[in-house]
Amino acid sequence: TRRGVPEAILCDGKIPGEVATLATTAVETTGRALVTRADDEQIQAVRARLAKEHPDANVQVRERANILVAHAVGFSKPELDATVGVVSAGTSDAIPAGEAVTVAEEMGASTEEIHDVGVASLVRVLDEVETLRDADVLVVAAGREGALPTVIAGLVDTPVIGLPVSNGYGHAGQGKSALLGMLQSCTVLSAVNIDAGFMAGAQAGLIAQAIGSAKE
Amino acid sequence: TRRGVPEAILCDGKIPGEVATLATTAVETTGRALVTRADDEQIQAVRARLAKEHPDANVQVRERANILVAHAVGFSKPELDATVGVVSAGTSDAIPAGEAVTVAEEMGASTEEIHDVGVASLVRVLDEVETLRDADVLVVAAGREGALPTVIAGLVDTPVIGLPVSNGYGHAGQGKSALLGMLQSCTVLSAVNIDAGFMAGAQAGLIAQAIGSAKE
Amino acid sequence: TRRGVPEAILCDGKIPGEVATLATTAVETTGRALVTRADDEQIQAVRARLAKEHPDANVQVRERANILVAHAVGFSKPELDATVGVVSAGTSDAIPAGEAVTVAEEMGASTEEIHDVGVASLVRVLDEVETLRDADVLVVAAGREGALPTVIAGLVDTPVIGLPVSNGYGHAGQGKSALLGMLQSCTVLSAVNIDAGFMAGAQAGLIAQAIGSAKE
Amino acid sequence: TRRGVPEAILCDGKIPGEVATLATTAVETTGRALVTRADDEQIQAVRARLAKEHPDANVQVRERANILVAHAVGFSKPELDATVGVVSAGTSDAIPAGEAVTVAEEMGASTEEIHDVGVASLVRVLDEVETLRDADVLVVAAGREGALPTVIAGLVDTPVIGLPVSNGYGHAGQGKSALLGMLQSCTVLSAVNIDAGFMAGAQAGLIAQAIGSAKE
Amino acid sequence: TRRGVPEAILCDGKIPGEVATLATTAVETTGRALVTRADDEQIQAVRARLAKEHPDANVQVRERANILVAHAVGFSKPELDATVGVVSAGTSDAIPAGEAVTVAEEMGASTEEIHDVGVASLVRVLDEVETLRDADVLVVAAGREGALPTVIAGLVDTPVIGLPVSNGYGHAGQGKSALLGMLQSCTVLSAVNIDAGFMAGAQAGLIAQAIGSAKE
Amino acid sequence: TRRGVPEAILCDGKIPGEVATLATTAVETTGRALVTRADDEQIQAVRARLAKEHPDANVQVRERANILVAHAVGFSKPELDATVGVVSAGTSDAIPAGEAVTVAEEMGASTEEIHDVGVASLVRVLDEVETLRDADVLVVAAGREGALPTVIAGLVDTPVIGLPVSNGYGHAGQGKSALLGMLQSCTVLSAVNIDAGFMAGAQAGLIAQAIGSAKE
Amino acid sequence: TRRGVPEAILCDGKIPGEVATLATTAVETTGRALVTRADDEQIQAVRARLAKEHPDANVQVRERANILVAHAVGFSKPELDATVGVVSAGTSDAIPAGEAVTVAEEMGASTEEIHDVGVASLVRVLDEVETLRDADVLVVAAGREGALPTVIAGLVDTPVIGLPVSNGYGHAGQGKSALLGMLQSCTVLSAVNIDAGFMAGAQAGLIAQAIGSAKE
Amino acid sequence: TRRGVPEAILCDGKIPGEVATLATTAVETTGRALVTRADDEQIQAVRARLAKEHPDANVQVRERANILVAHAVGFSKPELDATVGVVSAGTSDAIPAGEAVTVAEEMGASTEEIHDVGVASLVRVLDEVETLRDADVLVVAAGREGALPTVIAGLVDTPVIGLPVSNGYGHAGQGKSALLGMLQSCTVLSAVNIDAGFMAGAQAGLIAQAIGSAKE
């Protein structure tokens, strides 16, 4: 791990066997494997290989986020006294939001997921204001026009990291408008690239680390 | 006038004398001159020429919007039983928002201006919900990330026309992010080009015309 | 429904089973399901599920538009005294134009479809002028250079919503040139994003609602 | 001259004295100077220098097109039995349209200018159909959405060269939408770059040359 | 046919049965079917259908260009006394170059194909100068940086139409750099969109028509 | 102040008198004025006005950053036990880096400025590693290719906010490449828009607030 | 060979049989075949054909780089007294980096491959400085933000050619940010297009040729 | 100097006094000042300051390239046995081409300037082939479509560095098309950014250094 950020295995363009080998090596050398953007076949390959070679490893799959985490026996995550809140609007945000949650947790932070919050129904946003304010740092995922982090950053004192999501079709679709809107936000926030849930979660994790250390 | 939309004289790149001549001709041939994007010098030139050649014409200047309207004696605008609401956030929206108001008025609509409304202070938006709902059609101007029309369109039944404004610097600044966000909006609206206040006001005017006629 | 606009289920990236479940839930909770961008397999899945669980629901498929609408027994659409005209040039406009028609109808508007109208054969446009003028609001779909809404908006008093369609290859193909041309139109119109037939129809529906209410 | 296309002196970024020197040399070596994009000061400098050094040269200025043409005594243009039609919508097309006319004339073609033709008033286009059909080749200038060449190419058998003009503000303004629309045109035409009136006129001139030669 | 340009059936996104039906109808109503961008399956479908329903029709396939042309018995193309030259560099230009040749031929022009000419081996270009000069109008296809039409237009008096081809990978690949280079060409030419071989051939055909008529 | 972030007066496009009025009002209503992107004339206007109306106010100008801060008598900034480090490479980073420093200080953070650090001389970066690690949060400004935040984020555990600066000419110049590189960074960081020093400093200030609160 | 650069057969979009035929012809006519971007099936086709028709040819496959090189009996590469260093960060650089190595070798240069060097772990870069300095010319591959060539060019006197690699997702992904960063580099280097390993290796080979000749 | 590349003072956005101070310091500390993009006023300021403080320094101005070089008494450039050829087409290439020449000379290389060479007149290119082949490395400047380096690289064995120049208006003007064309070149070359004459000259200088050293 660098900066407490776990190394991750990004499955894009790898065959199941390669992923399984990389994950097994990671478990053996670092005590942990964090596998992202994995399809069913890749997940099964990792599960099968670990079942055979490390039957006692703890394997968790975050289904809709296409993530698998394996911990070797005896591996224990760092502990961190700080909470990362991860806000998402709908099912199309599931993968990047799930990546952010998983990375923050693996860095030792507590996480709080706030679902089904979108600018189209402001009431839901206002209902969650207390939960939003209770987090130490927020990752706010949003697709299409990406207005949600702007709106939330106007309601809380918490640092907000905008996470643009690649939905939406047509001109500036696939997260482009969302990213640009976060860069132009009239409320204070910083942003990561489109679908960069791992990056957003890791940045939130670093901020949580700093806050957690300060509490000690 | 085409479709009830007044012809306008767009001052960009014209010398004061040309503008004055065009405005005078317009007053003489159509009873009205609508001069947009006029700087002080151009406005003075029109005023001076009209004072000399049509001293009895009624001349109104919408200062911060850089617009001048002149009516010949005896000219009367159409009358329309419908209201166009024009929402803006700050001083940088003044020119396009003012163009929208002026054109809608010249088409005969009543207008309601709602100022200082921005997503950075949601409370102000919520305070104005009743006024927003009372309009027959809304033009919502917004710069930077352009989230305002998206938020408002989630709160009203009224048709909303998004008007992106060319403020904001950096990547996708000068209204680009605002336009793209309106095209990707997760609430229902249609959009016009950046700073196209004239276009937004005219489209709102056409809708108001249709509503007004329906009332008859 | 928000603003009278029906919730729709966008099939992109969903497996048939998911779509069927979502549609069934929609029928049960709102009395209606509106399924868009559905391929044959997804349509069959919805049909099968509803046949089993709600055999008395009324199911309509708009074939070339890839849309399915289901109404529970006893569900009745709003009624609206206003007509939305939807203009299209050719077969490549079928999906977005069909989405616009369906949404407007589900909002209660009457619809008038005007097919095979393109700038390449102006005579056809001129032949339809009376029909175009009779509508209360027009959605005009166009691909490639997207000139059709500009031309039509010069011939009618009706509000026009430009709907760019993703055909055309090469530089600025897939609807981009069409969208940009509508934003730069020298006649008055507002626009929605590329292929955003649902958005265009809903915006037309909101305008029709306002006109219909005015008539009461 | 290459291919019968006269060399031109493009004034952008040159000081008046440089332009005057280049023009004088051109008159001396080729019998002709063709000076484009010249402001008043540059035109005066050329006039003054030629008045002094070649008082008998014939100097013509095409005012609104910012072009100066000088012919030495005894210089005579080629003669060509073919007509180039140049269509424009408004004053903002004056410079590129004027460049096209001048180059075509200097190549020996007859020219026919058709002004005030725009898609916003189709009637004007239809009124001119006979004139348009009489030309051997057409250059059609258009700004904003640039629909005019597409419309005209649907009405004539004549080859059409689209000439996009840099007016229009906002997204894809300054001729970009016009260019892209011409490249995506659903009627047959070829295009030149934005404001490339010289290029359009020269290409039309080459076609006129080929037609003129065929007549011999 | 409009302007002598044959209607074409563009196969993109059509199933073989649809193409076969459209082609058969075209043969029946216009005496000719011109089918472009056809894959093997689509070509077989058309062949089979025509063999059954119009066994005496003349069917020609231009293999590497993915084009099929069918003429009903008794159909005869127009005759035109002018030659369209079509220049291409390599196999990746085959489809658009072949489209240009076919359309020009169907419009009645003679065609001259000049293959394996590229800027990487200037000697080949220089070897072909006489052939290039003999054509009445040239279509020059080029991919990657698209320099070939610029170079050729500096060597001939013939009008040149640049046809950018979608090869080349990386930044500005897939024909974009080629198109932009043709628009910025320092020699005189006009351009069509990327891969728009049909458009280039039709524009060349219109010019050939004008030249052919002039010869009469 | 919202979220402890001071309101700022952005001078772009305002005349000196307007700026002076806004600053005076700010001092009167909030006890503080923060004036950014001010040229000499605007700074003089504010100084003069305050000297006259609030002679006892404390006025500080951050010369190379074009910033003026005025505190009314009795105004005191919040106090925060956390340090914001601001890294810059050269003189072209002075304005955005200075904005970041000023805002962070006005929010109560301690600041540490690290100058003349660039990827062209890695030794300087390595020399400063201890100072970089001592900060609680880092803002790293960089122009041209913008590699500096990526390099620094590989050397520290501290959260890094990338601040792209608008220098560099040619393709992707003016900060665009720097922004894109920060979004694509292979080390963990979040980014703000080009030249958005105010935004970067405010985001760093919010993180410092959270850390400072944790220490209490 | 042109300039000593071997002709290559680019497999993209070719069927295995075509590739095999082209490779066999190349072996027969030039003594060598260099096949790039070949998938397993294409490689097997070439191997099988050569095994049958030129069983004594020497065939080498550079597995992860998707390259096959075949030399006829008696073919001998040029010999060159100069070394091309090729630097890469990870597995996603394998194809372009391998292309660069292969081409340089086929031009006769010695090559030195330096793997697993990335800006995220500067220590590795610093460890390799001597090896980097020993090369006569360097090709440095990098994806994502593409900072590696900038960093290396600050540490050596050797000429550096930046080779952007198409990894990275989101805005400016797929090598775009890497390319732009190399063009904006604040240290001295020149660049080739994204994934253009063949081009980078050939340019390095030409420089090595010049250096090798100078040594003679 | 880093890598033998002289530090340069880029005048953009600096006032004359600042430039003069920076140049004087450079002369005092490194024995040399290299001032680029200097306007007349800035050049006069440097001249005046040096005349006063270092009257014996050798000051050379490269007029059309806006460059000033000053050498302190006793300063002597490195000596290098290699020639950099710099090719340019016209006056608009003067600044970047002049920068390339100056930097290469200051690094000790011999330089050979080849002017008035453009793809519009191939004969001139062919006339210079021997001179082009005699250089050890070539910098080829080109604006508009930027085809010149592609053409030259097909005629010589010498390494070619493409230098795009910011002329040309319209879509992809100001050097963009030229840059993209060099990146897509079908002959072997590497490129630098638009107008980056300093970068091109320095890269050529580094290659010349390597060649010069090899000769020793």
Ligand SMILES: Nc1ncnc2c1ncn2[C@@H]1O[C@H](COP(=O)(O)O)[C@@H](O)[C@H]1O
């Ligand atoms: N502020 C404005 N925004 C957009 N269009 C305008 C504006 N003002 C005037 N126009 C329109 O621009 C056209 C005037 O263009 P011109 O012929 O160049 O004077 C008319 O059709 C006006 O209706």
Ligand SMILES: Nc1ncnc2c1ncn2[C@@H]1O[C@H](COP(=O)(O)O)[C@@H](O)[C@H]1O
């Ligand atoms: N290869 C082609 N490139 C461009 N346009 C084509 C091509 N083939 C056919 N067309 C045109 O595309 C139109 C067919 O579009 P569609 O109505 O979608 O079948 C007709 O106007 C044809 O003339």
Ligand SMILES: Nc1ncnc2c1ncn2[C@@H]1O[C@H](COP(=O)(O)O)[C@@H](O)[C@H]1O
């Ligand atoms: N340098 C700056 N960069 C970005 N935003 C700023 C800057 N200075 C002030 N602002 C913000 O811009 C807004 C001022 O906009 P305005 O209402 O046009 O004066 C305020 O919300 C400020 O907090």
Ligand SMILES: Nc1ncnc2c1ncn2[C@@H]1O[C@H](COP(=O)(O)O)[C@@H](O)[C@H]1O
């Ligand atoms: N990997 C590669 N990247 C770039 N160019 C290549 C590559 N492989 C081969 N080429 C070049 O691409 C051309 C082959 O194009 P084609 O005529 O389509 O086969 C030849 O000039 C090769 O030298």
Ligand SMILES: [Mg+2]
């Ligand atoms: Mg959203």
Ligand SMILES: [Mg+2]
């Ligand atoms: Mg706003």
Ligand SMILES: [Mg+2]
């Ligand atoms: Mg159309």
Ligand SMILES: [Mg+2]
């Ligand atoms: Mg027009």
Ligand SMILES: [Mg+2]
């Ligand atoms: Mg080529």
Ligand SMILES: [Mg+2]
């Ligand atoms: Mg830097």
Ligand SMILES: [Mg+2]
């Ligand atoms: Mg990298």
Ligand SMILES: [Mg+2]
């Ligand atoms: Mg050139």
